[in-house]
Amino acid sequence: MLVLHTLTLGALHGYAIAQHIQKLSDEVLQVEQGSLYPALERLLQKGWVTSKWGQTQTGRRARYYTLTASGRKQLGQEISEFDRVLLAINRVMHRA
Amino acid sequence: MSFIDGLRHRMRVWTRRAEYDRALEDEMRFHVELDATQQPLAQLDAAAAARRRFGNSTYLREETRQAAGLGGVDALRADATHLVRSLRRSPAFAIVAILTLALGIGTTTSVLSVVDHVLVHALPFRDAGELAVLLERDDRGDLRTPSYPTLDDWRRDPGMRQAFEGVSFERGEGVSIAIGEKTDRFPAAFVDTSFFPLIGVRPLLGRVLSSDDARDGAPPAAVLSYGLWQQRFGGDPSILGRRLDIDSVPTTVVGVLPAGAQYPGFASLWRPLSQYRHKEVLTRRGLHVDSRTIARFRPGIDSLRAARMTATIGAQLAAAYPAEQGRWSPALYSLRDEIIGDIKPMLLTLAGAAAAVLLLACANVANLLLARVAGRSREIAVRSALGASRGRIVRQLLTESLILAVIGGGLGTAIAAAAVGFARKLPADRLPRAEELSVDHRVLLIAAAASLFTALLCGLWPALRATRPSGAETLRAGSSGSVGLRSESRLRRTLVAVQFALALMLLVGAGLLLQSFRRAAAVDVGFDPRGLVAVRITAPPGVYRTPAEAAALYTRILDAARSVPGVASAGFIQHFPFGSASIPTPVQVEGRSVNDTASTQVFYRTVSASYLPTMKMSIVGGRWFNDDDMRAPAGSFVVNAAMAKRYWPGENAVGHRITVRRSSQARADFGQPLPGVVIGVVGDVHQTSQDTPPSPEVYVPFTLETWPWGTFVMRTRDGARSVPRLQKAIMAIDPRLVRTGADGAQDFELVEDMIASRLAPRKLSMALIGVFAGCALVLAAIGMYGVIAYGVSQRTREMGVRKALGATDGMIAGLIVRESLLLASFGLVIGCAGAWAGGRLIKGLLFNTPQLDPLAYGATILLLIVVAMAASFFPARRATRLDPTIAMRGD
Numbered sequence: 001m002l003v004l005h006t007l008t009l010g011a012l013h014g015y016a017i018a019q020h021i022q023k024l025s026d027e028v029l030q031v032e033q034g035s036l037y038p039a040l041e042r043l044l045q046k047g048w049v050t051s052k053w054g055q056t057q058t059g060r061r062a063r064y065y066t067l068t069a070s071g072r073k074q075l076g077q078e079i080s081e082f083d084r085v086l087l088a089i090n091r092v093m094h095r096a
Numbered sequence: 097m098s099f100i101d102g103l104r105h106r107m108r109v110w111t112r113r114a115e116y117d118r119a120l121e122d123e124m125r126f127h128v129e130l131d132a133t134q135q136p137l138a139q140l141d142a143a144a145a146a147r148r149r150f151g152n153s154t155y156l157r158e159e160t161r162q163a164a165g166l167g168g169v170d171a172l173r174a175d176a177t178h179l180v181r182s183l184r185r186s187p188a189f190a191i192v193a194i195l196t197l198a199l200g201i202g203t204t205t206s207v208l209s210v211v212d213h214v215l216v217h218a219l220p221f222r223d224a225g226e227l228a229v230l231l232e233r234d235d236r237g238d239l240r241t242p243s244y245p246t247l248d249d250w251r252r253d254p255g256m257r258q259a260f261e262g263v264s265f266e267r268g269e270g271v272s273i274a275i276g277e278k279t280d281r282f283p284a285a286f287v288d289t290s291f292f293p294l295i296g297v298r299p300l301l302g303r304v305l306s307s308d309d310a311r312d313g314a315p316p317a318a319v320l321s322y323g324l325w326q327q328r329f330g331g332d333p334s335i336l337g338r339r340l341d342i343d344s345v346p347t348t349v350v351g352v353l354p355a356g357a358q359y360p361g362f363a364s365l366w367r368p369l370s371q372y373r374h375k376e377v378l379t380r381r382g383l384h385v386d387s388r389t390i391a392r393f394r395p396g397i398d399s400l401r402a403a404r405m406t407a408t409i410g411a412q413l414a415a416a417y418p419a420e421q422g423r424w425s426p427a428l429y430s431l432r433d434e435i436i437g438d439i440k441p442m443l444l445t446l447a448g449a450a451a452a453v454l455l456l457a458c459a460n461v462a463n464l465l466l467a468r469v470a471g472r473s474r475e476i477a478v479r480s481a482l483g484a485s486r487g488r489i490v491r492q493l494l495t496e497s498l499i500l501a502v503i504g505g506g507l508g509t510a511i512a513a514a515a516v517g518f519a520r521k522l523p524a525d526r527l528p529r530a531e532e533l534s535v536d537h538r539v540l541l542i543a544a545a546a547s548l549f550t551a552l553l554c555g556l557w558p559a560l561r562a563t564r565p566s567g568a569e570t571l572r573a574g575s576s577g578s579v580g581l582r583s584e585s586r587l588r589r590t591l592v593a594v595q596f597a598l599a600l601m602l603l604v605g606a607g608l609l610l611q612s613f614r615r616a617a618a619v620d621v622g623f624d625p626r627g628l629v630a631v632r633i634t635a636p637p638g639v640y641r642t643p644a645e646a647a648a649l650y651t652r653i654l655d656a657a658r659s660v661p662g663v664a665s666a667g668f669i670q671h672f673p674f675g676s677a678s679i680p681t682p683v684q685v686e687g688r689s690v691n692d693t694a695s696t697q698v699f700y701r702t703v704s705a706s707y708l709p710t711m712k713m714s715i716v717g718g719r720w721f722n723d724d725d726m727r728a729p730a731g732s733f734v735v736n737a738a739m740a741k742r743y744w745p746g747e748n749a750v751g752h753r754i755t756v757r758r759s760s761q762a763r764a765d766f767g768q769p770l771p772g773v774v775i776g777v778v779g780d781v782h783q784t785s786q787d788t789p790p791s792p793e794v795y796v797p798f799t800l801e802t803w804p805w806g807t808f809v810m811r812t813r814d815g816a817r818s819v820p821r822l823q824k825a826i827m828a829i830d831p832r833l834v835r836t837g838a839d840g841a842q843d844f845e846l847v848e849d850m851i852a853s854r855l856a857p858r859k860l861s862m863a864l865i866g867v868f869a870g871c872a873l874v875l876a877a878i879g880m881y882g883v884i885a886y887g888v889s890q891r892t893r894e895m896g897v898r899k900a901l902g903a904t905d906g907m908i909a910g911l912i913v914r915e916s917l918l919l920a921s922f923g924l925v926i927g928c929a930g931a932w933a934g935g936r937l938i939k940g941l942l943f944n945t946p947q948l949d950p951l952a953y954g955a956t957i958l959l960l961i962v963v964a965m966a967a968s969f970f971p972a973r974r975a976t977r978l979d980p981t982i983a984m985r986g987d
Contacts, residue, residue, distance in 0.1 A: 015127045032151030033131070037124065041163035047102030053119075063123050068101055 001082065003039060004067060004075040007049060013062040014040065040065060048074050109164045120160055124153050171488065175495040190500065192878060193464050197504025197551075199871055200457025201543040202511025207450040207864075208543075209512070209536035210519055211443045221359070222296025223392075224432055228399065230263065230389040233427035238697075245381040246413060246421065247389055253409040259402040260391040264291040265369065267377060267387045268360060269762075270805075272637050272834060274341040275328055281634050281834050282324065284342075285363035286372040294392050295359055301325075302336045302351030309350070310370040316347040317368065322355040324364040342367075344637045359431075360388060374762060382420045385761050386677070390431065399428045441940040442861040448937060449605065449868040452598045454543055456875040458550040459591045459598075461504075463879050465497055465554040466588050467886045490560060497555030498548075505544045512540060585887070589919055592879045596923025596964070597930055599869070599876040600956055604931040605938055606869040607952030609862040612787075612943040616855055621674075622781030622790065623711035627812050628847035629819060630672055634805040636832035643763070643802035649829070650798065653808055654704060656825045662813045663822065667707030670760075670803035671699075673783045674850050679759045683794065684769075685743055686753035698739055698792040699783060700759045702803055707795075708778065710811050716740070718750035718776030726799045731772020739792030740777045749774050756794055762804045770800065785854035787943040809847070819844045861941065873963060876923075880967035884916050888971040896980040905976040912975055916968035917961065924957055 006012065006020045017040075018033040043049045048071030054064045067075070109116050131146035147153070161170070183190040221227060230250070231239050242250070244265060250256045251263050264287065271284040292304035300322065309317040318340065320329075329335050339346045347367070372378070377385050393402060403426075410425030469476075476489055512535050520533050633653065640646045650668050657666035671678050680697035705721040716737050725732050733754065740749035755771045780790035798806070808826075812818040822844065827833060835843050888895070895908060935947035945952075 013126075014123060015130045018127070032156075033127065033149050034124065034151035034153055034156035035159075037120070037156055038159040038163045041160045044105045045102050045163065045165070047100065047105065050101060050105070060126060061122070062126055063119070070101070 001075065001078045003036070003043065004048065004071055004078070007065060007067040007071070008075070011052070011054075011064040011066045013056070013064050015062075017065065043071070046074075047071075106165065116164065117157075117161070120157055124150070124157065128153070171491060172495065175492045176499070178492065179496050179499055189464060189468060193461055193500050194504040194507060196457045196460045196464075196875060196878070197501060197547045198507035198511055199875075200454045201505055201508025201540070201547055202515065203868065203871060204450040204454040204543045205508065205512035205535060205540045206515035206519070207446050208539040209516055210533065211447045212536050212539065213533050221357075221431075225430070226393045227295065227431035228260075228391050228393060228402070229429045229431050230391050231427045231429065232384075232424045234423045234425075239427065240384045240424070241387050242389055242426070243381050243383050243385075243420070244378045244387075249413055250406075250409055250426065253406075253412075255405040255408045259394060259397050259405040261394050262290050262294045263389060263391045264288055264294045265387065265389055266291060266360060267369065267372060267385065268362060269372075269374075270634065271343050271365070271367075272634070273365075279636055279832065279834055281836050282364040283362045284318075284365050284367055285360055286367050286369045288369045291366075291390070294390060297353060297357045297359075299351040300354040300357075301333060302349070304351055304353075305366060305368050309368045314368075314370075316342070316345055316371055317350045318342060318347050319351040319353060319366040320349055321353055321358045321364045323358075325352045343373075359390075376764075376766065377761065380767075381417060383761075383767060386679075391428075399430070402428055441938065442857065445605070445861070445938050445941065446864055446868075448934070449602055449865055452602055453868050453871050453875070454546060456595050456598050456872050456879075458547055459595050460875050460879050460882075461500075461547065462550050462554040463588050463591050463882050465551065467882055469493060469555070490556065494552060494555045497551040501548045501551035505547060508543070508547075509535070509540060585883075585890075588883050588886075592876075592883045592919050593923040593926065595872075595876040595879045596920050596960060597927035599872040600924055600927030600960055601931045601934055602865070602869040602872045603956040603959065604927075604952050605934070606862065606865045607956055608935070608938065608942055608945055608947070608949055609858070609865055611945045611949050611952055612941065613855065613858050613862050615944040616785075616787040616858060619782065619786040621786060621851060622779055623673075623713045625847040625851050627815050628711070628809055629812055629815065629822065629844055630807055630809045630847055630850070631822075631826075631844045632672075632675075632805065632807045632836045633826070634834040634836070636830075636834060639830075639832070646804060647799050647802045650704070650802070650806060650808075652829050653826055654706065656829055657808060657810050657822060660810075660818060660821045660825050662818045664811045664813065665706055665710040666808060666810045667710035668702075668704035668798055668806050668808055669707050670702045670798070670806045672807040672809060673781050674785070674847070674854060675807065678783055678791075681756045681759045681794065683743070684755040686755070698735075698756075698794050700756060700794060700796065702796045702798040702801055702806075704798050707809070710809055711781075712811075713781060714779035716777040716779055717748060718774070720776055720778065721795070721797055725775070726797050731770055731800060732775045732797070733772045734776045734778055734795040735774055736778055736790065736793040736795075737780045738790050739794060742792050749777050754794075756796065758801050760801060760803050763801075770796070772796075772800075786851070787855075787858070815846055815848075858941075858943075873959075876960070877963050877967050880916060880919065880964055881970070883919070884912060884968045885971040885974075887915065888912060888975045891975075892978065895975050895978050896982075899978065899980040908976050909972040912972040913965055913968045916964045920960060920964035924960060928953070928957075 002021050002025075003017060006017050006024075009020070012020070014036055015033075018036050022033075040049070040051075043065075044051060048068055049065045050068055051063050051065050053061060056062050128143070128146045128150050131149060132142040150156075230242065230247075232242050232246070233239050247263065247265055256263065266288075267286045268283055269286065270281045272279050273282055287305065289305065289307040289310045292306075297304065299319065302319075304319055305317060308314060320335070325331060325335060335349050335352065338349050340349060341347075342365075353366075369378070377383060377387075393399075397405075406426045406428070410421075413421040414424065479489060480486065516533055516535050635641075635646065635649065640649045654666045654668060657663055678699045681700040683698050703721070705723055705726050708715075708720045717740075718734075720734060721732070733756070735743075735749055743749065743754075744752065752774050753771065754774060755769045758765050758768045758770055760766060778795070781793075782788065782790050783793070810818070810822060812822075823835075826835075898908060931953070932948065939947060
């Protein structure tokens with residue numbers, strides 16, 4: 001979900017995705033950055049993202065990932081599902 | 097859409113695996129390098145930190161590849177490499193496993209393809225199972241063909257019409273066809289117009305006979321068989337419309353039937369019944385000629401219901417014509433049974449044998465795989481100790497058995513294709529419609545599935561057991577560590593016992609058939625066939641028509657034959673024994689009521705006085721014909737021993753007066769009574785084959801009723817070499833004479849060959865079962881060897897201890913051979929029971945051989961015991977040659 005959400009910003013390469021997630025979560029979600037790649041592969045398999053090789057500003061070859069239409073739909077579903085679960089948790093914890 | 101995108105991605109990954117790997121590595125390196133440049137640390141540390149932050153890149157790359165679905169490919173490739181390597185180390189295992197599978201699949205598929213072809217597909221007719229042959233049966237169970245007027249009444253009967261779509265008549269008779277300079281005899285079938293639509297055969301060329309051909313004044317028409325068209329007209333398509341001279345009548349060829357699509361099987365051509373010359377066959381109610389009446393069941397009617405529906409007309413006709421039809425009623429038989437009937441038990445036996453061989457092959461493969469996995473339990477333990485997952489190991493073992501099964505199956509298919517290709521070339525009388533035979537895909541699938549299933553099961557089960565989480569024990573146990581695998585070894589022993597049981601059943605079957613063949617071949621046929629030459633001679637159409645002219649011709653032929661150097665004597669008989677047909681006659685004994693004897697029929701043979709001495713038959717009582725009997729107008733008959741026994745049991749037949757009926761359907765006086773006295777009794781001669789008992793028979797002087805054609809038999813000194821001289825001498829009398837073999841061959845025949853050919857089907861079935869039995873024996877021997885050899889290798893240390901404690905070589909070898917014999921005898925006991933039960937299946941194929949023939953059983957049991965001992969010989973020798981110090985040290 002995080003990866004999909006990150007990609008709503010546009011086409012990004014792996015490193016940028018990793019940096020973005022880390023920054024947004026205030027370094028709370030500290031994972032091995034490499035584990036992003038198996039996750040990306042799974043998203044590719046499902047067809048929620050596509051990838052294309054391109055050039056970075058520094059002129060290096062990098063693989064850019066883009067959200068597909070079905071990926072966007074999936075993200076919407078996952079967010080609403082997440083909201084529902086979050087709501088339920090909050091209710092149980094008497095926060096809502 | 098997402099599905100399509102995903103699929104496209106997957107395709108790209110699969111088709112360009114190397115590129116994918118490179119790209120992935122590149123991408124990850126880029127990530128780490130980029131990360132390093134963002135770090136505030138010194139260059140070296142920054143790179144290390146970035147790598148740390150990234151994680152284990154090798155692991156992650158594998159993980160990504162797994163996610164991309166490439167893990168399976170890698171494992172498969174590794175398994176295959178491993179397999180090739182390990183098989184190269186023990187090629188015997190692979191070769192034996194593959195050959196076993198190939199043999200099992202190949203033989204089973206090819207034999208069952210033939211069986212299926214013959215039993216299910218061989219009949220070329222539309223819905224052949226719905227076709228019935230109609231006969232008449234009396235209250236004593238005797239059968240006869242219905243006469244044509246009776247058949248006409250049947251056709252008009254409402255019950256018959258309700259049961260059958262139609263009833264059709266066929267009458268076979270030889271015709272002479274002039275082709276070029278030569279005139280030859282061919283069997284023709286005269287059929288009514290409903291015949292072809294009823295059996296549902298479509299012509300290969302032109303058309304079949306129609307009702308137009310039966311109209312008054314219609315031009316004579318004929319349809320040719322594929323065989324006649326090919327052999328005599330070279331398959332020339334311009335045959336259509338050609339005029340042939342058939343019995344001196346110009347006849348137009350209107351069609352050709354496809355290969356094999358001929359009924360009756362003997363026919364070379366078909367003509368309309370309206371052009372049949374002997375009209376009395378169609379008009380006389382009491383005339384039961386050699387003919388066929390075919391009917392097709394209406395949809396939903398089976399033979400039981402049809403039998404009820406046809407009972408009424410039988411009773412009606414019996415009441416209307418008590419003399420001809422009293423006590424007789426319609427009887428139904430399946431046409432399929434008539435055509436394939438006599439080979440059915442043989443085919444079923446072969447199918448059973450093939451299934452047994454497949455079972456044996458599967459048992460062998462199971463055995464091999466079980467032994468192999470058991471022998472590799474340490475290797476498996478090491479691998480799992482090094483971190484291979486259970487699923488990974490199981491998959492490896494499964495891949496192995498799968499690859500073996502696939503190679504074996506492929507080879508088996510090739511064997512089946514080759515065997516079926518061979519069977520396709522068999523002549524039609526051995527295998528009907530052989531040219532249409534093909535490998536039966538369902539059978540192939542079943543055989544392949546059976547062996548695949550065996551391979552997988554035997555790969556999976558021990559694999560699961562071997563990978564149970566007790567690897568440490570196996571590791572520790574060393575080479576004697578078969579503790580956890582005791583149940584496998586029990587299973588393997590059971591399999592070997594079953595193999596011996598199956599092998600015993602097949603060998604006993606082969607033995608019984610061999611005994612039957614030997615006994616049939618040793619049967620005294622009632623005459624001495626050595627040096628006898630026979631030929632059937634037919635006068636050309638329109639000449640020698642009167643009996644007197646024909647008799648004079650036959651006498652001249654006999655004289656000419658006798659004058660040939662090397663020919664000791666020559667005789668005449670109308671239908672030669674072992675030939676294709678015999679003609680029956682009703683017999684009436686003077687002083688007995690008609691009812692007592694009227695329905696019993698005996699074979700009718702017109703002979704010359706020289707026939708018996710030429711054949712060297714025996715005289716039992718009274719005397720044989722002399723030349724005076726041939727000239728005398730009063731009837732004198734000779735009967736065979738079987739007839740004497742039937743009519744005058746415990747009495748002397750000589751001197752009794754009997755009346756027979758003139759039996760040549762081609763003569764106008766057909767069916768007229770022929771009274772006479774029995775002057776002698778001769779020994780029985782087998783009329784059809786060695787393995788069918790002789791029937792009652794009456795011999796009549798050929799001058800009393802002169803057949804329109806006949807068989808001449810010559811006793812020669814040098815057999816085949818006298819044929820050209822005989823040919824010349826006989827044709828010098830009249831070059832227009834038509835020669836055919838006594839048994840349907842083209843020309844002169846050696847009687848010895850003719851007799852031997854009667855046993856050809858028996859020989860073939862014996863040989864095929866023998867091949868199967870041989871396969872079974874080899875497979876069982878391999879299975880036994882495998883189990884014993886494996887047992888010895890597992891007990892190396894035990895043998896070492898025994899030797900160290902003073903066991904002699906003899907004791908050690910005895911231990912091993914005894915084990916093998918114990919296993920074998922288990923199998924033999926089960927096998928004997930199975931063979932006894934299965935003996936019923938082949939009962940119909942046996943001749944003068946009891947189902948429990950002691951020789952067949954004894955020899956088989958002895959053979960299998962010897963094989964069991966031989967199979968344990970090499971393992972036993974290996975055990976005795978063990979050096980105890982090395983054996984006990986183990987690994």
